[in-house]
Amino acid sequence: MTIPRLSLLAFIISAQLTGQAFAADAVQAKHAITHEDVWLMKRVGAPQPSPDGKWAVFSVTDPAYDSKEQWSDLWIKSLSDESPARRLTFSKGGESSVNWSPDSKQLIFIAKRDGDDAGQIYRIDVAGGGEAQRLTTLTLGARQPKFSPDGKQILFVSDIFPGNANEEDVKKTAKERKDRKYSARAYETFPPRFFDKWLDDKQVRLFVMDAELGARPRDLLSTTRLAALPGFGGGQGDEGQTLDAIWAPDGKAIVFSASTNRNELARASGYTQIFSLPVAGGEATQLTADKRSYGNLKFSADGRTLFTLTEAEEPGKVYDLSRLASLSWPVTNPTPKILTAALDRSIARYALPAGGNRVVFSFEHAGLEQLHSINYNGGDLRDEPSLPTGSIGSLNAGGKALVGVWESSINPPEVYAFGQGAPKRLTSFNTERAASIDWQAPEHFWFKASDGRMIHNMIVKPAGFDPNKKYPLFAVIHGGAANMWRDQFVIRWNYHLLAQPGYVVLLTDYKGSTGYGEEFARAIQGDPLKGPGDEVNEAVDEAVKKYSYIDGGKLAAGGASYGGHLANWLQATTTRYKAIVSHAGEMDLIMQWGTSDSVWGREANSGGPVWGDQAVWREQSPVLQAGNHEKGTGFKTPILISVGELDYRVPANNALMNFATQQRLNVPSKLLVFPDENHWILKGENSRYFYSEVHGWLAKYLK
Structure with missing residues (x-):
């Protein structure tokens, strides 16, 4: 059937008007935000780029009103092409503390899967595929795992009970406490509780194990004079005390920050110092000698500089800026160089992309958190390309790649690539839902x-x-x-x-x-x-x-x-x-x-x-x-x-x-x-x- 020219024109106009109406309806279809919109937005975790800069792994939580129905898994995204992110794990419990092997082929992470009473270390072969393998079966679990520079060992944090010398002792003490008839708690140091938990007497320790199935972890701290100090300990987290610990560049020592005055927290500011501990065994060496606090330790790619965030813990003051500092490695001078001494802002997070001598970091200002950089000597402060609104929520480097999470009040979190011109969005977990509000x-x-x-x-x-x-x-x-x-x-x-x-x-x-x-x-x-x-x-x-x-x-x-x-x-x-x-x-x-x-x-x-x-x-x-x-x-x-x-x-x-x-x-x-x-x-x-x-x-x- 042939449509007359006049009728055809009317048909086109009608179609255009209909399309405009549909477009208007689409605009009108936007709805006022609901609690479901807020609660059910997917929650995107901090991406961890691989050492070769080709991949980024991050967690994505699918929230639910019934916590039993909530899922959290690891996803992986190529940083070298436009292929979409894909799910890497399929487990309800979720994974945390992701760490890449130096060859960018394997991942270790913490998970609590079937049969686990506490979080354990799992390893998955990203290059070859297959199921994740459990590497630890510790009574009190494991946290914060990290591959050694050669990929042959794993450093992690765990706990012991007072007087325990090995895992057999820990298991025995745990059973005794579970079987005892009374439920009282006893305290001789402050604080007895933290946020929503009564604290216990477990003692935080550093362990090293071979990166193999069935390997036996070794407690590096328990026999040291440092661990015997009444004020020794780490920061308090949801899973217990934490020690910010990393491998030395040669893999022969562990560098970590810890407190030695936790027993004074009711009458003094707590502070953390930097220590080195030989992997082969022996006493810890204190690398800083002041009453500042240090944390977020990272080595430069060439292994010659140890970077840290530090706070002055100035007596009688209620707030100290968090500043970026460095020490030459090996440490010969215990006094760090404060790289951001002239910047009147707290450094929120920082990263060390390879191939240059600049530290990229972010700080809060007037509702925003954007990127900046400074050279290794603390000079040439620059603004780096950032989105004009919103806030950066995480920042990590792998090789030359720099990735993180960006969000704003009307743009729920997504993974972004930074450092190569304008920030580039890599995921779209929440963009469709956000666009409808x-x-x-x-x-x-x-x-x-x-x-x-x-x-x-x-x-x-x-x-x-x-x-x-x-x-x-x-x-x-x-x-x-x-x-x-x-x-x-x-x-x-x-x-x-x-x-x-x-x-x-x-x-x-x-x-x-x-x-x-x-x-x-x-x-x-x-x-x-x-x-x-x-x-x-x-x-x-x-x-x-x-x-x-x-x-x-x-x-x-x-x-x-x-x-x-x-x-x-x-x-x-x-x-x-x-x-x-x-x-x-x-x-x-x-x-x-x-x-x-x-x-x-x-x-x-x-x-x-x-x-x-x-x-x-x-x-x-x-x-x-x-x-x-x-x-x-x-x-x-x-x-x-x-x-x-x-x-x-x-x-x-x-x-x-x-x-x-x-x-x-x-x-x-x-x-x-x-x-x-x-x-x-x-x-x-x-x-x-x-x-x-x-x-x-x-x-x-x-x-």
Whole structure:
């Protein structure tokens, strides 16, 4: 059948209009963010490039509301062609601590598979294929495995019980403890607990084994004088203490950082020094001789320089910049060279690409984390190509390859290649889902606070934003305080999900925040709540003045951890907010000092011990301002209080005191207790419930 010319033209126009309608529908199809969007975004781990620079391996977690249905596997992506990433492992439990063999043919990692009571070392042949093989069967498991420079041995971290000399002893002690009739814990050193775990008396150790099936691990530390020191230990992690340990370039020694004053943490700052330990056996040699802290150790490709991040641990100060430093190898001078001494920023992460003499690193600034570099001598600081928004979340080098994770608040994490011109996205795990959401990048603005400091802020707008409408404002306060609001995709307090019902969200980096220099971060010393709280209030004033779409009569504030502290302080000192949300917020500085898992930093921040004459302990405790109604302040604003029962950083007694005080004063208040959560709400259904309660509380008092 032949279509007449006029009819054909009409058909074409009709098709074009239909296509335009479909395009308009596609635009309209974008939806306001949901909790499912936030929770079910795939979680992309830090990529580890192979030593030859041809491959990158990383974890990808497929989240689920039921943790039993969640999967996490390793994926591999070619760095030399455009072929898509492919799944490398197929196990529900997940893998961590990935490390390549020097020839780029094998991987080792930690996993807990069928029959494993603790994480063990597994090896997989990337070049030849096949199933992963378990290399260890230790009672207390293994962590942080690393191939030796020749690929013939593996270094890793594990634990022993006091008095144990070998694995047989560990197994016997573990059985005795499992069979004993009492459940009491005993402590003679501080702290007894950490975040959501009561600590035990296991002792961290370094082990070496041949990279073969059935090889017997050797404990390098237990017989040394260093390990016998009462203050010896490592940093505290989720799986126990950690020791930052790497192989020396010749494979004959292990270089690691460790503490020798862990037994003094209730009365002094902890610090870590660098040590060397011969693989053949013998005593450890201390390589640095000061009271700084060192970590994140890496050797240059030629093996002549040892790089590290270091903090001064300056006595009486609450914050020290993390700086990049180096020592020549072998170490002859114990005093490191501080390469970023002139840079007033903390180095977040760094990498050493082969084929040059430059260190590539990132640091926080004004909501972003971007790339920079410096030469091995600490000169010629440069900005490196970075994306103009968002934040780098990991950075690693393999050969000349430089890879990491980049994200923004509207671009969930993906793997990127850096260092060769503009950053290049290598994966697309979340791009389709992200494209279907109606959201905007945050808007940045600065203002000068009353104390003369320039304060950075971000504004997040709700879906379907109309600048001609009026929106309530929700000032969300970050924790820390040594932290910074970042342009990144957040799960626990997702900016866009908080804004979703029709709120403008204000994110303020008050004094005490990182990303603005050492003095700015230290400015809360002696002023832990009032000064930062004043700046949050001033930021709200500035936002209301600057943006005509904000309804200055409908204000709310809230936060978690230190943000919860400030939320409680705002409730005690102003009645301008219609509603407050406080998660894991302290009520009494003295109580928090005595019941949390850290005390010395709080003491330094308040100018002395609680039994001294420092007024800060009393004058900046929210509960002690609760009844100041004669001043027109005190607790009056309706408040939603939430806490994890397993939170040992800001223990639940703070929330209980908060709720008791609100009820005593007849303030509209609601207490949410999560029995199975710690400092953060990490379970899917708990998170969904938390957001629904926050939205319901705000709606009740703002709409």
